Each structure stands twice: as C-alpha cells, then as structure tokens.
Amino acid sequence: MERALGVDIGGTKVAAGLVSAAGECLHYTELPSVPGDGDEMFRQVMRAIRGVMSEAGVSPDGIRGIGVGVPGKVDRKKGLAVMQNNLPWRDFPLADRIQEEIPGPVVLDNDVCMAAHGEWMKRGGSVKETFVYFTISTGIACCTIHRGRILRGTGFSGEIGLAVFSPDGGRLEKKAAGPAIGRLAGGKGPEASRRVMDRFREGDLRVVAGMNGVIEEWARGLYAIICLLDPHRLVLGGGVIHRNPFLLDEIRRRLESLVIPEQRPSLNRISLTALGERAGCIGAGLRVLRGETVSS
Secondary structure, three states: OOEEEEEEEOOOEEEEEEEEOOOOEEEEEEEEOOOOOHHHHHHHHHHHHHHHHHHHOOOHHHOOOEEEEEOOEEEOOOOEEEEOOOOOOEEEOHHHHHHHHOOOOEEEEEHHHHHHHHHHHHOOOOOOOEEEEEEEOOOEEEEEEEOOEEOOOOOOOOOHHHOEOOOOOOEHHHHHOHHHHHHOOOOOHHHHHHHHHHHHHHOOHHHHHHHHHHHHHHHHHHHHHHHHHOOOEEEEEOHHHHHOOOHHHHHHHHHHOOOOHHHHHHHHHEEEOOOHHHHHHHHHHHHHHOOOOEOO
16 A cells, blocks of 8 residues: 655644545644744654654655645745745755655645645546635635646745735734634634634624624635635635534625625535545645655
8 A cells, every 4th residue: 555644734733644545544643833943843843754654653665755735835846945924934945854854755835735635636636627725724825726736826826814805904814813713812822712612602792793703804715716716616624614614604604795696606615624634634645645746
C-alpha cells in the first residue's frame, strides 16, 4: 500500500497524518502551534511528523514523501513559506528544512489548497465542475478548483479573508474568524470560541447579537463567491464550521436574503466538510501520492 505523510500547519495547531492512496488517514496526531518563535515553530512541525511516523511504525523509506500545507503565500517551486499572517515565518525554506531532517520528496502549498484538494477528491475529483472550498478557522480563506486545476492567479488568490464587505469597514478575517468569535466572550484561543458557540446555542442575547454580525459577514463573503463563480459545489470547512455544523442552516438563512431568484439553487449546492479537521492532512498526502513534489 502506497502511503504519504500529510502535514497541516496553522496558527492554532500543527497536524500530521499518514495517508493512503484511497484518501484514508491511517494515523493522526496534532500539537499546538508556537506562533511566536519561528525556529520553535519548525521544531514543533518536526515533532508532529516524527510523532505520527513513530505511532505508525514507518521509516522514511516506508512513505512516498511529505505534503505540507501552510497558511498565506507559498512559493511552491522553491519550497518557501513566503508570508503568513499568523505565523512567524518570512521566506522560510520549509521544504529544504524538512528534507534536511527526513530526506525525500516534499510538496509545499497553501493549507487551504491542500484541504480543498482533499475535499474535492473525496467527492470524486470531477474535472467538469467548479469546486470551491471555504474555510473558517483561525483565519478565513478559500480555494477554487476549476476543471481539475487550482485557480492561483499570480500566487495569492483565495485570500477572501482580506476583503472588506461590511459598510463600517474591517477585513472579513478580522471581524469573523475564530479569534473574533472568541472576543465576543472576552477570551482568546479555540476554547474561547467554543464557549461563545455554547452560549449562542443557549440563546445568550449578547452573544446571539454578536454572532448574528459574524454570520452576516460570512454570508457576504460566500455571496461574493456565488456571484463571481456560481460553483457547482461550495464546501464549508475549518475548525469553526466542523465543530458547529448547525451553522450551515444559519448561513443559508442569511444568504436567502441576498440571492436573487435565479441564484436560489446555489443554496442547495453548499455543503459541510466531509473530512473535517483532517482535510488538510489528507489533501497534502494525496498531492504527494499524485507525484506533485518539490525536488528532493
């Protein structure tokens, strides 16, 4: 059985998984990110990689390679983490550093592109469709796969979290990603956003008012995608959505007030992640198994 490692690096956690050619995550581990120290962050990535290899009992010779998803801008050819809003790396030679520790092929790409690839493959990998993956987690971003190819523009496409949709200004990511949700309860980190969601479901009036604003922001971002691309599939992922699937109905309700009649079918083409928190690892592993590598 051919296998590869998939690594998903984010502002909150580093995850690593052993992935089969069938898209199964055979072993999985995650560690907290260390966003304040670039070298320590890299060491945490290597701890996650070695941890899952140890758990699975595999050596470097037992895997096809390592796929790595990183937030922000990535130079795939040079294997560089160019710029990340929530990590301390700038033009960081991530692929080379990993290969120094574990020789072998490495695929490096944006983390949302990796997760999108996994979700697209899970749904059959159709080359006749336009597929969009929209993630809400520590940040907000999207990836479009059109007829089997990722739409990249000049290299920084999909960063919809940087867009401004509300009349009072403020970027979508600052107003409606995980940290902004946590601030509704005066906290920081994933636990704070989980508390907010609990209070939202319980009907806490102050939290409900705040979350209504957050969901409106998401809806405006998604409506922009619908207007620009009219995708065949629009998949919602990321930790916020994965842990709170009831939010899909809330989002659809907000979108109902935005779409025109001809666009109403698009509401039924929105769905939740099928791979959950492991989408990034699975997508990264599958990219290796397809032979897309930075030179080893």
